[in-house]
Amino acid sequence: RRLIQTEESREDLVYEPKIRPKMLSDYIGQEKLKEMLSIYIEAAKKRKQSLDHCLFYGPPGLGKTTISNIIANELGVNCKITSGPAIEKPGEMAAILNSLSEGDVLFVDEIHRLNRQVEEVLYPAMEDFAIDVLLGKESSTRSLRLELPHFTLIGATTRAGLLSAPLRDRFGIISKLEFYKKEELTKIVLRSAKVLSVPIEEDGAKSIAMRSRGTPRLANRLLRRIRDFADVKYEGVITKDVAEESLDLLNVDKLGLDQNDRAYLTAIVDKYSGGPVGLETLAVSLGEDSGTVEDMIEPYLLLQGLIDRTKRGRVATESAYRHLGLVQ
C-alpha cells in the first residue's frame, strides 16, 4: 500500500478530525503564509467584508485543506467543502453558491478539475457575487442575474499550471505551500502524538520527521503505523530506536523515500542510463499516470536534488546514484 496517496484513506478520516489544527496558532510552519493570512483575516473582519478569494497550490498532504478550514474558523464563518470532479453541471455549482451565507468560505479541492461550463459559473460569482441564470427555451431565452451573498472561494490544487487564466486571475491571494522543515515536522508529530495520547520521545519524533518527505500527512500516517509497532513489539513508547526500526520495516529509507520513489529513480538509472528520459515514457515504464508521477513523486525528489528536470527530460543526479548505493 502506498503511503503517499492523493486521497485521504479511511483511517485518515477517522483520525483527521482529532489531529487537524483548528486555528492559525496550531498550524505549524508555512510562516510567511500564516503571517500574510492573519493580516488579511483581521482586515476583512475589521471592515466586515468577505476575505479575498484564495488559491493554494502544492503537493498533496501539505495542509491546503487544513488552512482553508482554519481561515473559516478564524473568520467565524461556515466552510462548505466540495471538489472539482464532484461538480458536473453548472446548475450544481449555482445551487451550492446559492446556499452560502454572507461571508462563508467555499472550499473547492482539485479545482483544476472543474469542467469549463461549471468554471464559467464561477467567473461572475467571484467577481460580482452574482450568477446568471438562463430562463426560457432556445429562441426566447433571457438571462436573469441572481445576487449572491459575499463569500470567499478557496481553491486548492496540486497543479496551478493547469488552471485556466480567467479562473486564476480571479484569485486575489495566490500562495504556494512549501515542504516542511524537519523541526516543523517534529513539532507536528509531537502535537499529534499528544492529541492521540501516544507516548513518544522527542528523538523518536525527530526520526519520524526526517523520513516524512516534508509532508505532515505522511508524518501523521507514519506516527500511527509506528505506534502499532511500539505497542505490539516494544514497550509502547516511541523512542528513536523504535521509530527507526519500524521505519526500516516499513521500507521508508533515510531520506523518507518509499518503494515508489526508489522505483522511479531505479528506472531512470537502469532503463534509461540515468536520463534524460521524457516524463511520459518514464510514467509508462512505472505503470503510473504521468500526472501522478509529476505531482506526487517528483516534487520531493527535486527538492532533495536527486533528479533534475531538463528540456530533454528527467535526469538522475549524482546524489541519486549515491542514495541508491551505486557510487560512493
Ligand code: ADP
Ligand atoms: P492537503 O489538503 O494539502 O492535501 P491537508 O490539509 O489534508 O493537506 O493536511 C494533511 C494532514 O496534515 C492533516 O492531517 C493535517 O492534520 C496535517 N497538517 C497539515 N498541515 C499542518 C500544519 N501546518 N500543522 C499541523 N498539521 C498539519
